[in-house]
Amino acid sequence: MSGGLPIPKPAAAAPNVKDPRACFSKETIARFDAQVKQYPTTRSALIPILHYAQEEKGWISRETIEMVAVYLKLAPIQVWEVATFYPMFHLQPVGRHVAWVCRNISCDLRGCNEIIDAFHKKCGVAPGQTTADGKLTLRLAECLGGCAQAPVMDIDGTYYENLTPEQVGSILDRLK
Amino acid sequence: MGELYLFNRIQKPGYRGTLAEYAAEGGYAALRKALAMTPEEVVAIVKDSGLRGRGGAGFPTGFKWTFMPKPNDPRARYLAVNADESEPGTCKDRILMERDPHFVLEGILISAYAIRAKAAYIYIRGEYRASKIAMDSAIAEARAAGIINEKIMAPGLGAEVPLLAYTHVGAGAYICGEETALMESLEGKRGQPRPKPPFPANFGLWGMPTTVNNIETLANVPPIITKGVAWYQTMGTKPSPGNFLCGVSGDVNKPGVYELPLGIPIKSIINDVAGGVWKGRALKGIIPGGSSSGFLPKSIVDGGIAMDHDSLKNQGSFIGTASVVVFDETRCIVRAVKILCQFYHHETCGQCTQCREGCAWLDQIICRIENGDGREDDITTLLALCDGMRGKTICALSDAAAIPVQLALQHFRAEFEEHIRSKRCPLGNPKMEFHTDGRHSHDHLHNTQTVHTDVLTLHGIENPEAGRYRETMRHPS
Numbered sequence: 138m139s140g141g142l143p144i145p146k147p148a149a150a151a152p153n154v155k156d157p158r159a160c161f162s163k164e165t166i167a168r169f170d171a172q173v174k175q176y177p178t179t180r181s182a183l184i185p186i187l188h189y190a191q192e193e194k195g196w197i198s199r200e201t202i203e204m205v206a207v208y209l210k211l212a213p214i215q216v217w218e219v220a221t222f223y224p225m226f227h228l229q230p231v232g233r234h235v236a237w238v239c240r241n242i243s244c245d246l247r248g249c250n251e252i253i254d255a256f257h258k259k260c261g262v263a264p265g266q267t268t269a270d271g272k273l274t275l276r277l278a279e280c281l282g283g284c285a286q287a288p289v290m291d292i293d294g295t296y297y298e299n300l301t302p303e304q305v306g307s308i309l310d311r312l313k
Numbered sequence: 314m315g316e317l318y319l320f321n322r323i324q325k326p327g328y329r330g331t332l333a334e335y336a337a338e339g340g341y342a343a344l345r346k347a348l349a350m351t352p353e354e355v356v357a358i359v360k361d362s363g364l365r366g367r368g369g370a371g372f373p374t375g376f377k378w379t380f381m382p383k384p385n386d387p388r389a390r391y392l393a394v395n396a397d398e399s400e401p402g403t404c405k406d407r408i409l410m411e412r413d414p415h416f417v418l419e420g421i422l423i424s425a426y427a428i429r430a431k432a433a434y435i436y437i438r439g440e441y442r443a444s445k446i447a448m449d450s451a452i453a454e455a456r457a458a459g460i461i462n463e464k465i466m467a468p469g470l471g472a473e474v475p476l477l478a479y480t481h482v483g484a485g486a487y488i489c490g491e492e493t494a495l496m497e498s499l500e501g502k503r504g505q506p507r508p509k510p511p512f513p514a515n516f517g518l519w520g521m522p523t524t525v526n527n528i529e530t531l532a533n534v535p536p537i538i539t540k541g542v543a544w545y546q547t548m549g550t551k552p553s554p555g556n557f558l559c560g561v562s563g564d565v566n567k568p569g570v571y572e573l574p575l576g577i578p579i580k581s582i583i584n585d586v587a588g589g590v591w592k593g594r595a596l597k598g599i600i601p602g603g604s605s606s607g608f609l610p611k612s613i614v615d616g617g618i619a620m621d622h623d624s625l626k627n628q629g630s631f632i633g634t635a636s637v638v639v640f641d642e643t644r645c646i647v648r649a650v651k652i653l654c655q656f657y658h659h660e661t662c663g664q665c666t667q668c669r670e671g672c673a674w675l676d677q678i679i680c681r682i683e684n685g686d687g688r689e690d691d692i693t694t695l696l697a698l699c700d701g702m703r704g705k706t707i708c709a710l711s712d713a714a715a716i717p718v719q720l721a722l723q724h725f726r727a728e729f730e731e732h733i734r735s736k737r738c739p740l741g742n743p744k745m746e747f748h749t750d751g752r753h754s755h756d757h758l759h760n761t762q763t764v765h766t767d768v769l770t771l772h773g774i775e776n777p778e779a780g781r782y783r784e785t786m787r788h789p790s
């Protein structure tokens with residue numbers, strides 16, 4: 138079973154989270170607060186808030202789940218079931234950067250497999266794996282909505298389109 | 314190629330879509346004109362125009378709006394704008410949002426007024442960060458300019474109405490494009506479609522009357538209001554009026570997103586608009602309207618089939634998102650079907666047995682055929698499975714997964730049989746690389762399916778079955 142992401146292991150003991158405001162930066166909390174105001178129910182802000190939390194922490198840990206639950210006055214399971222449903226949330230630590238390479242039909246026709254191979258050649262990662270130096274995690278995405286500019290890749294929210302295998306190396310070099 | 318009204322500004326060099334630029338092009342005149350009418354008058358114009366939804370189902374937009382409750386109903390109403398665009402092959406809504414966000418916003422505000430919405434929520438897929446930034450800044454500009462607010466004077470009603478729009482992001486689940494899953498997701502839940510009835514116009518977002526419309530659909534509204542119904546119907550065909558955004562991808566010389574009149578022959582889209590099949594090769598087949606619309610062979614394209622709702626329906630396909638994926642003569646249809654089956658298997662929400670199990674079985678059987686391990690009765694099994702998946706589930710994803718397999722078997726059956734008989738790809742494509750890195754398995758993609766084990770571990774219970782489901786899904790290698 139190499140290549141698969143491991144199922145997250147539970148922490149040894151449940152962290153006792155009392156004040157989520159102490160667990161996130163001021164900026165992140167301000168984003169939480171602004172998001173909640175948009176909706177008639179606080180629960181509606183959950184997915185955007187998980188994004189903000191992930192942007193700060195890098196991934197969604199069990200502590201983050203519980204902190205968000207306390208913040209939104211939800212049961213932890215209500216947060217957890219959402220975090221596990223949506224593929225963009227990382228339930229285990231990932232590299233400093235995450236590259237999503239589209240593997241769907243238009244990108245397959247236009248050579249996404251060569252892009253994936255280029256990652257392997259350049260830094261030895263296969264889909265689902267993180268480089269040894271913790272710089273990058275490679276994942277496969279379903280259609281990213283750039284089919285007419287295939288093949289497409291998304292690194293940390295920036296799209297790279299009409300990609301060639303040769304470009305992969307220089308794009309990776311530019312990442313810190 | 315006729316008059317453009319969706320891409321006319323985007324095409325201009327240097328146009329960046331700011332409020333000043335949009336206003337200089339006559340922007341927000343349609344909104345002013347609409348606010349001088351009653352909401353019901355706006356609905357009537359859109360209904361008369363014959364505009365049909367561009368999100369997939371092709372439902373008449375004005376007609377959908379009439380399902381909303383009567384004006385004296387005291388409940389809050391909402392407009393949910395579908396910018397989840399994840400149908401493989403589709404890449405159009407994104408261009409409108411990124412490059413002409415005020416145009417999109419104007420369409421949203423007019424539509425929100427027409428259905429008397431308290432607010433509009435724009436559900437943007439999580440990956441579209443650029444779209445979200447563009448829409449957020451357009452909303453901020455419009456708010457600063459007094460175009461949107463809690464209270465905007467509507468001369469047509471002689472009263473102040475709320476005109477509000479917010480963005481909301483998803484997180485990578487295709488199923489959230491289905492209208493009721495979208496509402497669940499907006500409420501902060503798993504994106505699992507709701508059984509209908511009750512329909513959204515009666516019980517939608519937060520239990521209130523709601524209309525769901527696609528971004529491109531709503532972008533048609535401002536030009537209809539400004540230029541009128543008669544003008545709108547000069548484009549397209551009678552049952553399918555107007556222009557549409559056509560993404561052309563795959564094996565063509567000039568892939569791209571083009572604004573074209575509905576009813577244009579698909580052959581002309583490939584040859585005249587997209588520069589023909591690449592590398593001087595012949596056409597093998599197409600996907601006419603996003604992955605769910607299945608495969609059509611060259612013969613049907615050459616037969617002059619048009620890109621409109623009725624023509625495609627007659628072929629057992631449908632217009633979907635009107636995004637064409639082109640396959641040249643060297644391509645293996647079994648491989649293409651496999652990629653789509655893996656996609657639907659990954660995206661099924663798992664509520665309905667037919668869909669959850671059906672998608673997994675389709676994926677496994679197609680993978681085994683592609684891999685040279687197909688069995689003689691596999692085609693019969695596939696057809697029986699597809700039959701069991703059609704029209705029996707909460708939402709249409711199950712149908713969407715079955716249609717590509719059915720149409721591929723209808724038009725390219727010999728290719729499947731040849732794979733099974735000769736235990737390899739007759740087109741000489743190498744056996745799929747089942748690397749040990751799991752590239753073509755789902756391990757690296759799956760968070761969703763392991764929820765039962767995750768729930769247990771959250772409560773500190775070690776589950777001996779953990780990961781079992783993943784194992785059973787692994788493709789034969």
Ligand SMILES: Cc1cc2nc3c(=O)[nH]c(=O)nc-3n(C[C@H](O)[C@H](O)[C@H](O)COP(=O)(O)O)c2cc1C
Nearest residue numbers: 366367368395397398399490491492526527530709
């Ligand atoms: C599985 C599934 C996925 C869908 N994805 C989208 C989508 O990404 N974008 C969209 O606009 N409509 C999508 N739809 C269609 C919506 O349910 C709905 O019909 C549409 O948003 C209505 O808007 P319209 O009337 O303006 O077309 C999807 C439907 C299904 C069954």
Ligand code: SF4
Nearest residue numbers: 662664665668706708
């Ligand atoms: S048809 Fe599939 S995706 Fe739709 S509700 Fe049922 S299981 Fe979920």
Ligand code: FES
Nearest residue numbers: 239244281283284
């Ligand atoms: S198939 Fe890769 S972006 Fe659509």
